[in-house]
Amino acid sequence: MSRSLKIAYATLVYLFLYLPLVVMVVYSFNASRFSMQWKGFTLHWYDTLIHDASLIQAALHSLAIAAVSATVACFIGTVTALAIHRWRFVGRKVIHAVLFVMMMSPDIVIGISLLVLFMTLSLPLGFWTLLMAHVTLCVPFVAITVHGRLQGFDPHVVEAARDLGAGEYEVWRHIVLPMTMPAVLAGWFMSFTLSLDDVIIAFFTTGPTFEVLPLRIYSMVRLGLKPEINALCAAMILITAVAVVTTQGLLKERK
Amino acid sequence: MKDSRFFRRVVVTAILAWMVLFAFGPNLLVLLASFGHSRGAAFVEPGLSLHNYLRLLEPAYGRILLSSLWLAGGVTIICLVCGYPFAAILARTRPPWRNWLLLLVVIPFWTNSLVRTYAMIAILNANGIANRLLLAAGLIQAPLPMMYSDGAVLVGLIYALLPFMVLPLYAALERLDQRFVEAARDLGATPVKTFVRIIVPLTMPGIVSGCMLVFLPALGMFYVTDVLGGAKGMLLGNFIRDQFLTSRDWPFGSAASVAMTVVMGFMLLLYWKSNTRLSRREWT
Numbered sequence: 001m002s003r004s005l006k007i008a009y010a011t012l013v014y015l016f017l018y019l020p021l022v023v024m025v026v027y028s029f030n031a032s033r034f035s036m037q038w039k040g041f042t043l044h045w046y047d048t049l050i051h052d053a054s055l056i057q058a059a060l061h062s063l064a065i066a067a068v069s070a071t072v073a074c075f076i077g078t079v080t081a082l083a084i085h086r087w088r089f090v091g092r093k094v095i096h097a098v099l100f101v102m103m104m105s106p107d108i109v110i111g112i113s114l115l116v117l118f119m120t121l122s123l124p125l126g127f128w129t130l131l132m133a134h135v136t137l138c139v140p141f142v143a144i145t146v147h148g149r150l151q152g153f154d155p156h157v158v159e160a161a162r163d164l165g166a167g168e169y170e171v172w173r174h175i176v177l178p179m180t181m182p183a184v185l186a187g188w189f190m191s192f193t194l195s196l197d198d199v200i201i202a203f204f205t206t207g208p209t210f211e212v213l214p215l216r217i218y219s220m221v222r223l224g225l226k227p228e229i230n231a232l233c234a235a236m237i238l239i240t241a242v243a244v245v246t247t248q249g250l251l252k253e254r255k
Numbered sequence: 256m257k258d259s260r261f262f263r264r265v266v267v268t269a270i271l272a273w274m275v276l277f278a279f280g281p282n283l284l285v286l287l288a289s290f291g292h293s294r295g296a297a298f299v300e301p302g303l304s305l306h307n308y309l310r311l312l313e314p315a316y317g318r319i320l321l322s323s324l325w326l327a328g329g330v331t332i333i334c335l336v337c338g339y340p341f342a343a344i345l346a347r348t349r350p351p352w353r354n355w356l357l358l359l360v361v362i363p364f365w366t367n368s369l370v371r372t373y374a375m376i377a378i379l380n381a382n383g384i385a386n387r388l389l390l391a392a393g394l395i396q397a398p399l400p401m402m403y404s405d406g407a408v409l410v411g412l413i414y415a416l417l418p419f420m421v422l423p424l425y426a427a428l429e430r431l432d433q434r435f436v437e438a439a440r441d442l443g444a445t446p447v448k449t450f451v452r453i454i455v456p457l458t459m460p461g462i463v464s465g466c467m468l469v470f471l472p473a474l475g476m477f478y479v480t481d482v483l484g485g486a487k488g489m490l491l492g493n494f495i496r497d498q499f500l501t502s503r504d505w506p507f508g509s510a511a512s513v514a515m516t517v518v519m520g521f522m523l524l525l526y527w528k529s530n531t532r533l534s535r536r537e538w539t
Binding site: 006009010013014016017018019020021023024027076079080083087089091095098100101102104105106107108109112113114115116117120132135136139167168169193196197199200203204214217218221222225229233236237240241243244245248252 | 363366523
């Protein structure tokens with residue numbers, strides 16, 4: 001391919017990826033309610049969002065679930081990654097394979113299987129079930145990110161610590177954890193975004209007592225275009241972009 | 256030393272217990288439910304029959320299954336054909352530029368797909384951007400009804416899933432050793448032959464994982480048809496959701512979900528095969 005053809009093709013793909021988002025963000029500032037015509041700049045739709053108490057409630061629920069599930073998933077995922085990296089035990093390969101399969105599983109399969117589990121245990125759907133579901137969703141991503149980072153390690157550092165008399169706990173606390181921290185933090189932001197963006201799993205595993213933002217958007221969006229939804233979606237994109245840039249920055253440090 | 260062995264055992268047991276509870280357990284329950292019978296609302300009577308799977312093959316349901324597989328296949332092929340050259344261009348761009356271009360793919364990758372699907376409405380609407388561009392170009396006389404059609408669902412799925420194809424392809428193409436390509440050229444292979452015999456086999460794991468990350472969600476993303484396709488179009492995902500939440504026929508919905516898991520298993524097998532084939536080649 002010639003150079004200009006390459007640039008043209010890449011531009012076309014980026015246009016396809018970004019044009020709808022740009023149009024949506026631009027229209028979130030449009031003063032006209034009903035038409036696609038530009039009627040002037042306004043922040044009115046964002047103002048409406050801020051004053052919608054139940055929407056704010058859903059947003060807070062989402063942020064809480066995302067933060068808590070990211071933290072729990074980081075803990076479980078990091079411990080899992082460290083275990084399969086450092087120890088040789090029966091079932092190690094199985095754990096590794098299961099993590100990969102879980103990561104590839106379609107959301108709808110995860111969602112309904114957890115719904116069946118929660119119903120079998122007769123747990124009421126709400127905060128706790130959604131939390132467990134999102135932890136399940138995020139753990140494989142954290143574990144695989146952290147494990148990837150561990151693979152790039154110099155094993156001699158750990159051996160040196162051992163020779164100097166460090167026990168298992170000291171090795172973990174003072175050597176392995178500090179070295180894996182950037183990957184763990186990247187895993188946290190990844191989990192945070194995953195949880196914040198999830199529609200399908202939340203659809204099956206939360207109840208009417210605990211509404212989250214993506215489900216709120218889902219019920220609004222089915223009614224078609226509305227400037228308030230444009231504003232809400234623009235805000236969601238901004239949050240995601242910030243989280244992504246942070247994650248990428250953290251992961252790049254290793255090079 | 257005794258201490259650390261105890262610590263180790265506790266940790267490993269905890270991880271395995273977690274996996275049994277949240278990964279094996281739920282899927283086993285779905286599998287069991289798929290062999291059972293539906294009795295009243297949200298209730299599964301245990302059983303050992305295949306009738307739910309046979310029902311999936313009945314014309315009324317088989318049609319949904321087939322059209323969903325057909326649509327997902329189309330989405331996957333279009334994403335692969337459009338995404339491959341794009342990923343190749345990205346992989347061959349020089350570093351400072353490349354990181355920024357890659358970031359522009361990673362952002363939509365992580366952005367809520369529902370939000371992105373919704374953004375597509377403003378493009379496909381009767382007075383949306385696509386129609387206005389076509390009208391301005393004089394290609395059409397009146398706005399085309401693009402929304403609420405299979406085409407809209409197809410475009411929406413491609414839009415939502417293209418980044419999921421591009422990133423694994425990029426990873427594979429970036430790792431591709433250019434010396435193999437040069438060697439093939441030097442030995443007189445045509446560009447087409449080099450592509451088919453060298454580049455495609457070497458990037459096969461990326462191709463398969465990209466296809467997996469597009470095909471499986473394309474079967475399940477029920478909100479895309481809700482937002483862009485109206486009530487007419489139906490994916491396997493819409494079907495499963497309706498069985499669980501509307502018809503309350505959990506065993507039937509479970510059978511559909513198991514069918515989807517089987518498709519995933521098949522694709523994972525392909526992935527592992529292409530991966531081991533590649534690593535064996537590297538060592539010999």
